[in-house]
Amino acid sequence: MQQETSKPFLQPFTVPEKSEFDILIVDDEFVNRFLLKDILEQDGYQTHEANNGIEAIEAAVHRKTDLILMDIMMPDMDGYETCRRLKEDPRTTNIPVIFVTALTDTENLVTGFAVGAEDYLGKPIREGEVRARVQTHLKLKAAMDKISHYNEELEKVVAESSRELIRTERQAAFGQLIQGIVHNLKGPLTTIRGSSQACRSTLRMIRSEIEQGGDAPLPDVTKVAKLTDGAIKAIDLAETASGRLTEMINSLMSKSSADQSSKPERLDLNSIIRSELAFLEGDLHFKHHIKKNIDLTPKPIPILAVAPEIAQVFNNMISNAIDAMHGNADQTISISTSLNNHYAWLSITDTGGGIAPEHINKIFDPFFTTKPKHDDSNPSPKGPIGTGLGLYMCLRSIKALNGDILVESQKGQGTTFNIKIPLAGPIEIS
């Protein structure tokens, strides 16, 4: 993917020009508003005004507001109530509020801070103090805005590099799977080829039995019948095996075309799981050494999702389960689906060592892993390795569908992941 890598998203922090800030002044007294407005505009700020609490909330919601200077004693809705409402509303919660008040006794100040105000200015107002406090809070607000912007950008960058890393990991795993798939295709191919050759040999024997004449007056009918039955059986075997081969190729084709889609579609969760399991059979360890208990609902489970993303979540969960059971005597994965309260539930349980209590709250964090990471300090790790991004990306994909992933685990007792995804419309009765 082409990225604008040259443009750093972390630009040095600078406080914007004063004229870029817009301050809301709230007071029922025109004179008080005028005084503050005059000081602030002389200083270079933009201002707007409200003469009561209701208007103040309106203005803060609908007009860009960087700071609020507010009187406390106002009719109808006082400054405390107005401030409380502003702080409750996510649209205005980050706007700093400074009370302008004559009530500077401790009790009133405490109430002011309790409703969420950042600071206060005593009345009568002193010009220098107004300038200093306003400047401090605007600077603070600008820094806070920048930090939250950084966080958003960081989140995006982490998500993108995670996707990149996972893609690389998946490609490596895919290479291995291809080998396994080819191995699986060789089974029916061996049967087809061998049966055809055996059939030819048998037919030749039948022919020589019939042609021999001379010494033996009549062909051995019992022998010919036995050989003919054998030849028919060989042909049946070749036919069955070619059916198996076709099925394998079809499932590969449907998986590869499902992997191409990038838009949310109405999908059957059970079909995705079945097709992924068929694909995973290409992994010889999974095929031969892992016991599987599969219990899917008989009816399809409609969800609205991007097929390869669900497949990736499922794959990730399965490979985590396999890694968790590395070296265990009993390696069993139980996979089941169910419907409950407008949600599709997918449950994956392993018989691994479980998750330590001190880790259970961290497993979805990016870069958290208990497996060794594959890097320069660890060029040839033994056993499963991890990037710490698998579960993080899984949770992101599922949350994007308004679903969730819940984990139940006790050290030594194995782990169950329950994935819930909203159902897409009513279940079709087929």
Next chain:
Amino acid sequence: MPEKRNYKILIVDDDKDILSMLEMAFLPTDYDVTTIDHPLQAYKMIENQHFDMVISDIQMPQMDGLTLLRKIKNFNGMIQVVMMTAHITISNTLDAFRYGAVDIFFKPFEDINEIIAAADGVAVKLNRVNSILHKLAAEGEK
């Protein structure tokens, strides 16, 4: 001693179709062929019944064919084992011979008759060795 060709062969593979196919291929021969799709059961059968030859796959669940080969050779070195595999690697091939296999075939087989030819080769060897063993046993009894 007359040429003996009805040796008992056990064929082991987790793919039942391949077992049926091999059974078919051996149909026109005089060998007494038994098939089994599970290596652990295969080993039990080898312990409890007489087999002269085993033809075994390598990649199988529960126990791989190379482990089965070692167990067979430990149990009775006279049992002749032919390996087959779709997992064609140098280590599989060298290990098969190191642990005492007489031959190894790669899937899909070039020609199924080569496996019958391998069994025939083993039969010739067994005829020769067995006749000597019989002679020695008879002399020892005197």
